[in-house]
Amino acid sequence: MNDSDQQQPSFSAQRRRVLLGMGAAGVALAGSALSCPAMAASTPAQVTEAPSSDKTQDLHDFHGQHQSGIITPRPAAGMLVSFDVLASDREDLERLFRTLNQRISFLMRGGPVAEVDPKLPPPDSGILGPVVAPDNLTITVSVGESLFDERFGLADAKPKRLMRMAGFPNDALEADCCHGDLSLQFCSNTTDTNIHALRDIVKNLPDLLLVRWKQEGSVPPQAPARAGEPAQSARNFLGFRDGSANPDSNDQGAMSRLVWVKPGSDEPAWAAHGSYQAARIIRNFVERWDRTPLQEQESIIGRIKTTGAPMGGQHESQVPDYPQDPHGKLTKLDAHIRLANPRTAQTEKNLILRRPFNYSNGVNKNGQLDMGLLFICYQADLEQGFIAVQTRLNGEPLEEYLKPVGGGYFFTLPGVTGDQDFIGRTLLNATPPKTSV
Amino acid sequence: MKKSPLAVLLTLGLLHVPLSAFAATSPLELVGPISDYKIYVTEQLDELASHTQQFTDAVKQGDLATARKLYAPTRVYYESIEPIAELFSDLDASIDSRVDDHEKGVKAEDFTGFHRLEYSLFSENSTQGLDALADGLNKDVKDLQTRVAGLTFPPEKVVGGAAALLEEVAATKISGEEDRYSHTDLYDFQGNIDGAKKIVDLFRPQIEKQDKAFVAKVDKNFATVNKILAKYKTADGGFQTYDKVKENDRKALVGPVNTLAEDLSTLRGKLGLN
Numbered sequence: 001m002n003d004s005d006q007q008q009p010s011f012s013a014q015r016r017r018v019l020l021g022m023g024a025a026g027v028a029l030a031g032s033a034l035s036c037p038a039m040a041a042s043t044p045a046q047v048t049e050a051p052s053s054d055k056t057q058d059l060h061d062f063h064g065q066h067q068s069g070i071i072t073p074r075p076a077a078g079m080l081v082s083f084d085v086l087a088s089d090r091e092d093l094e095r096l097f098r099t100l101n102q103r104i105s106f107l108m109r110g111g112p113v114a115e116v117d118p119k120l121p122p123p124d125s126g127i128l129g130p131v132v133a134p135d136n137l138t139i140t141v142s143v144g145e146s147l148f149d150e151r152f153g154l155a156d157a158k159p160k161r162l163m164r165m166a167g168f169p170n171d172a173l174e175a176d177c178c179h180g181d182l183s184l185q186f187c188s189n190t191t192d193t194n195i196h197a198l199r200d201i202v203k204n205l206p207d208l209l210l211v212r213w214k215q216e217g218s219v220p221p222q223a224p225a226r227a228g229e230p231a232q233s234a235r236n237f238l239g240f241r242d243g244s245a246n247p248d249s250n251d252q253g254a255m256s257r258l259v260w261v262k263p264g265s266d267e268p269a270w271a272a273h274g275s276y277q278a279a280r281i282i283r284n285f286v287e288r289w290d291r292t293p294l295q296e297q298e299s300i301i302g303r304i305k306t307t308g309a310p311m312g313g314q315h316e317s318q319v320p321d322y323p324q325d326p327h328g329k330l331t332k333l334d335a336h337i338r339l340a341n342p343r344t345a346q347t348e349k350n351l352i353l354r355r356p357f358n359y360s361n362g363v364n365k366n367g368q369l370d371m372g373l374l375f376i377c378y379q380a381d382l383e384q385g386f387i388a389v390q391t392r393l394n395g396e397p398l399e400e401y402l403k404p405v406g407g408g409y410f411f412t413l414p415g416v417t418g419d420q421d422f423i424g425r426t427l428l429n430a431t432p433p434k435t436s437v
Numbered sequence: 438m439k440k441s442p443l444a445v446l447l448t449l450g451l452l453h454v455p456l457s458a459f460a461a462t463s464p465l466e467l468v469g470p471i472s473d474y475k476i477y478v479t480e481q482l483d484e485l486a487s488h489t490q491q492f493t494d495a496v497k498q499g500d501l502a503t504a505r506k507l508y509a510p511t512r513v514y515y516e517s518i519e520p521i522a523e524l525f526s527d528l529d530a531s532i533d534s535r536v537d538d539h540e541k542g543v544k545a546e547d548f549t550g551f552h553r554l555e556y557s558l559f560s561e562n563s564t565q566g567l568d569a570l571a572d573g574l575n576k577d578v579k580d581l582q583t584r585v586a587g588l589t590f591p592p593e594k595v596v597g598g599a600a601a602l603l604e605e606v607a608a609t610k611i612s613g614e615e616d617r618y619s620h621t622d623l624y625d626f627q628g629n630i631d632g633a634k635k636i637v638d639l640f641r642p643q644i645e646k647q648d649k650a651f652v653a654k655v656d657k658n659f660a661t662v663n664k665i666l667a668k669y670k671t672a673d674g675g676f677q678t679y680d681k682v683k684e685n686d687r688k689a690l691v692g693p694v695n696t697l698a699e700d701l702s703t704l705r706g707k708l709g710l711n
Contacts, residue, residue: 084688086688086689086691086692088689117706119705119706119709119710119711120703120706120707121702121703121706203699206692206695206696206698206699207658207692207693207695207696208692210688210691210692210695
């Protein structure tokens with residue numbers, strides 16, 4: 001999160017609150033200045049007064065070469081939902097994509113909800129009120145390998161690297177939260193906005209989509225960056241800054257190289273401008289982690305916990321100098337960040353764009369907290385990206401504190417280019433409709 | 438990052454209120470179907486009472502095999518008229534509560550009725566110590582008969598019952614949670630579906646007058662569900678256990694069930710009921 005536009009309003013809002021607080025003290029001292037308008041403004045808020053936000057009208061364009069929600073700055077609330085597609089034929093599948101297109105386009109833009117005869121169930125859940133605020137919402141549509149099975153005649157159009165996620169050695173995958181025909185990634189300022197969008201989609205597609213699994217997560221807001229200093233990454237539930245080594249999402253060259261499937265690549269032509277989505281629900285054993293000495297935590301991760309700097313460094317943005325540390329005296333050779341990104345010319349092609357959220361689900365049977373990381377990353381090449389990175393991480397010391405339990409691989413569809421286009425159109429057009437038998 | 442022009446949309450008065458989408462259905466038109474429905478419910482309750490007698494007799498005689506055989510075909514009558522039965526919440530709890538409704542689980546004193554008997558018959562394979570539970574169920578069912586006989590059927594409960602039955606299916610039948618010890622969920626599934634279909638059939642002329650396409654869509658989804666359920670019928674007119682239902686059939690049931698739940702939720706409104 002280094003978008004200074006985003007930092008600015010919250011900074012001034014915070015400043016305003018501070019100023020108002022001082023104002024209240026000043027008025028109290030003055031005693032009898034009852035008619036002062038500042039008095040009313042500085043009355044302490046009621047318990048029930050809702051937190052206020054000046055970002056509820058922030059919105060992203062649904063149309064574009066790429067879908068939003070990938071290089072879009074990650075907001076505070078994220079949710080990944082995987083679905084089984086219930087469509088029974090090609091026609092139904094097209095209706096699914098067109099309806100999704102219509103709902104997402106409305107939800108991301110916002111607007112008044114339809115009103116109906118009050119004798120009927122309302123078409124909208126109403127949880128955002130009669131006028132839906134876009135609230136920075138993005139909904140990103142991806143498809144799983146299973147959508148390319150015999151049902152819809154899409155087999156010939158399957159992206160080359162799309163596969164069913166196979167368990168890694170440290171995984172303990174739970175069937176109920178793995179895979180799926182289609183995934184929707186919801187990102188917005190609040191959990192409620194994401195839930196509103198999900199309920200809208202569930203209500204509008206009862207015969208075509210069945211929720212298979214869902215995981216919500218959050219990103220803790222950071223204090224505004226100090227003038228002249230880069231923004232700092234949010235912390236995960238291990239207490240470490242997460243995403244420090246992410247490629248620059250404003251660098252179009254890097255994104256084109258690392259994230260987007262390029263026209264003319266060995267992928268099917270329809271897939272150009274799409275991306276691969278790897279999602280993982282990674283449980284963290286936080287009690288055990290919290291009982292681990294600080295220096296051990298830091299050597300396992302390879303960063304200083306307070307600052308996020310690499311070992312021996314001062315700032316999060318510093319790049320570790322592994323050639324100067326060939327035997328791992330400073331940063332252990334099996335430290336998480338060193339295995340994940342060895343910073344060599346050969347491993348440049350393995351860089352991925354991470355977009356994770358912290359999740360907390362409740363309590364396990366043993367009384368330990370069920371929480372961890374909803375890991376989501378995007379890459380142009382699933383094998384060179386996530387799979388290569390995770391394979392390097394296999395056996396890392398951090399595994400003692402992690403247990404991936406769910407997730408899946410999906411292909412994020414190319415963007416919707418305009419009103420005549422709809423999500424999934426290039427995929428449908430790339431394959432002849434299945435002849436009915 | 439852009440700002441949305443919502444404020445503008447609002448001031449342009451885009452919020453108009455269509456007052457009523459439907460031509461009014463005269464309350465008189467509903468009298469016939471509602472009294473027909475009461476006849477149906479009464480018949481189902483008569484069946485429930487006589488089957489419950491046989492079922493509980495078997496339990497009390499210690500005839501485990503017969504009791505197990507009669508469990509599902511008995512309660513199916515209750516499932517088909519649940520919207521009316523549920524109007525008496527005390528009886529609904531004592532006749533049909535599930536183990537999850539009780540914090541103390543199977544040990545809860547007030548866990549009685551069909552599912553408590555199901556637990557002993559199918560999980561403990563025993564009829565021991567069930568006499569009081571069997572008598573209680575019999576008494577409760579007779580009580581329900583009496584109370585329903587004296588009940589004026591509220592039209593909105595009758596028409597809304599179709600949707601309520603589909604909610605039952607969507608919430609507990611699809612997951613196989615209803616009859617977790619006997620796995621006879623398909624009986625209940627069919628009972629709920631038949632009960633909902635009955636309501637649609639009784640009000641068919643009135644609904645068709647409002648929305649013909651709607652009735653066709655509802656019929657199609659009922660037919661899809663019934664076709665899948667029929668695949669699991671056994672020679673004796675019963676059903677296979679729910680664990681036999683193939684994964685693709687479970688999924689194929691979800692779409693039509695959820696769509697029926699959505700569609701039937703508009704039925705009261707379509708008939709102008711509050």
